[in-house]
Amino acid sequence: MKHASAGTGIDLTPAVDGWVGAQRWFAGKAHSPVLRSIGQWSLPTGESGVRIACHLVLDTASRFSTLYQLPVTERTEPLPDSSALIERTLGHDGLPRYLYDAPHDPAYAAALHGFIVTGASTPSDDPAGVAAHGELLRVGQAPAEEPVDLSRFTVIASRVLSGEQSNTSIIIDLVDETGRHGRPVIVKVFRVVAAGSNPDVSVQSALAGAGSRFVPQPIGAVSGEWTSPLSPARQSGHLVFVQEFLPGVEDAWRVALDAAATGTDFSVPAHALGIATAAVHRDLARVFPTLASTGDVIDQLCLTMRERYRLAAREVPELAAHSAAIEAVFARAQAASWPHLQRIHGDYHLGQVLDVPGRGWVLIDFEGEPLRPLAERSLPDIPLRDVAGMLRSFDYVGATIAMRDPAAGPAAIDWATTARAAFLQGYHQEGSTGPGSSALAGQEPLLAAFELDKAIYESIYESRNRPSWLPIPLRAVRRLAEEAHAARGSTAG
Template sequence: MKHASAGTGIDLTPAIDGWVGAQRWFAGKAHSPVLRSIGQWALPTDEAGVRIACHLVLDTASRFSTLYQLPLTERTAPLPESSALIAQTVGRDGLPRYVYDAPHDPVYAAALLRFITSAASLSSDDPGGVTARGELLRAGMGPDDSTPYSVTASRVISGEQSNTSIVLDVADEAGRPGRPVICKVFRVVAAGSNPDVSVQSALAGAGSRFVPEPIGAVSGEWTNPLSAARHSGHLVFAQEFLPGVDDAWRVALAAAAAGDDFSIPAHALGVATAAVHRDLDRVFPTVASTPDVINQLCLTMRERYRLAAREVPELAAHREAIEAVFARAKAAPWPRLQRIHGDYHLGQVLDVPGRGWVLIDFEGEPLRPLAERSLPDIPLRDVAGMLRSFDYVGATIAMRDPAAAPAAIEWAMTARAAFLLGYHAGDGDSQAGTAHAGQEALLAAFELDKAVYESIYEIRNRPTWLPIPLRAVRRLAQDAHAAAHSPG
């Protein structure tokens, strides 16, 4: 296979296709990738015997022509005890070379942070080549903005599905540790500003205390061989790392398992969510909910239900009630559309001691096109996502111990109510978070839409979990039926 990078820097090996196909962040699970490099940018390093090349590769076997980022390190000597080896090749000198997935290589981590904090720029001699630019989003990494920091250790966070995040421990010239950094390497690359960078940076710039502090980013520019057009987008995002903290899912799950009341934390989470929505309403443009916009959003929900009922026959039993929920939402008053989180659940919130709840991962649903994830939407979509997350906590406990099911379901309902009260209390005068004021019909529709989406996911990936979203669909359908037949 001939790659666009052949003869410049590191040539990709045939082993790359198989390795990429086995990664959790590879989006084409139904096929084997056939990759073609459209170019690379070389990350500078002074480390002897190491070269770093960050390739952009097109999956030509995907009908979506997905573009991936593959940072690779080529070493003359192997890394000790590393499982990130992709291939062993032979260099032009006839000696062995070892090619690694670069995020697992400490040399790459140090070079990447240095590239970002120095706001460096790399241009290609080829007008159609890949270029990269480091962007510093805050002046320094220490208490005084002039303190230079170096990386003392790095590690990759396990379990991520759509990106690769590297935690970097840093120290100043005197060896004093600084605040750790986390660099998120975007694996699927798309043209445009990644909302994880733009949204979080805008919130931090607005003074929000509910998001981590951004440090910097890497932007790239490349030519799409399918259209010969020049594109640009984010490749990496660096922000402060909050060590030793649990996400809200683990905190809530532990509380539910112990039978501890979660009303106060859930209320505080509602307040934090409303505050973030209020800031997003202030720093990004909003869009009027015109009849065309409302019709399109309601049509999308109906279409998702129609397709889901084909895969999940149990959904068809509630067709009339579900249609009634969507009809009530269409007739309800709609707020203006604004930027939202887009993939909001308990796993996207950290419990930071002395600071409270901190929201992370504003990238939106990774499988949706980037252009869609950046569109204004209804804040109640985030609210509905969090309500479904509380339901999953209760259902998880009930699956572990059926005898605990009644208490677990009651725990979830109490947490949901406290979250909504906090969200309403933190709403202020903004229309960004009116979860109660005449918008119950809207919230019910978005929660139902989320449960329908979950039912598709569960039957495809975790069939034994399917009863969880089906229980929510049944409850929401019953509520709709009761509302339709209540006096007055």
């Protein structure tokens, strides 16, 4: 099909379909994309022989019509590294042109920095085209170090962070006019674009503005406007987010995995993580609207959990053996006293927390599950969903060690049990104080239901993607079912 693009710049070619389909951030793994560029904005660059166009491309082969961001650099001369080469083509002058995935091109990082620092906007000659606006986020915060001021620095180097699934992040090294190196920043290029404020930008900025020390400092952003063929209304949303980069730190998953492998007690770090989680939840309840847990809200949330189990039991037959106990868990939760709904992290696990020397735990990636509709990710939810996600993550640490070395299994499972208890203790301790508190007392039935729901979700995922890992969530389902059975027997007695 024709790959049309609005305005001037780089027209996409059908070869882009195959390239996009092979990328980690492409969401439609079950089909081959058929892309249509609904428009582009040009990013000014002072580098000779380079043009930069940032396309918004619609996957017309997806039943969700997913919209992606595809920044492309066109060069008259090839880069030394060809790993990000999308296509070699010919220009209007008959000479070769080289098209690259822009985040891997140093010219893009430098141009993006300038666009944000100057608060630049693209010309609005075409009211139906794609427009973009860069801005520095003047968010007040009390971090351990001096805030990053991008306007004082220029870009000297950039590199793409490896391993990401849904976005592309660029680490940018900076230097000031005297040649002194500044603190590096991380630029997150959102690959899946949706109308509305991206939670990673809005939630993190709100927390930083509230003085939270548990989030990185927000620095800048690029927002865009576009007209989609799927909607007559003009749409807008975030395209890029810049925040402080914390070099030389490990995420909590790696830290916890090392501790479990060596048998190192993790109670103190887990307790501190519980405190950090509760503090962030308290701040979120303070800076975003909350919602009362009415009967209708509770019924809908419980219905969703029951429906997830029903569908999962079809796909993972082992789950059906626990149907009575699982229903008992959901029934106890539905009858319990529910806290207010509020903004939460939404995709919380050990990989979303950094262990920063001298600062402690720092929570990152408030985008939620990127493949869920943005409107859903922005809805108030129960904080215990985050707590359950972290408990499941500790379980996965212990189970991972046990899979590597079965002889170490019992000790690793005990390690996870101790870490889980310390995390809950820290969460309860911090959550029991201050306005908007969310202590765990009386919410045990809810936590059991959300952890069970998460384990059921994991069972589906592992069954489809890593069958050898399926015993991990099934073990959690069995444990929670047994605990529910014991509690029911105790009540009956």
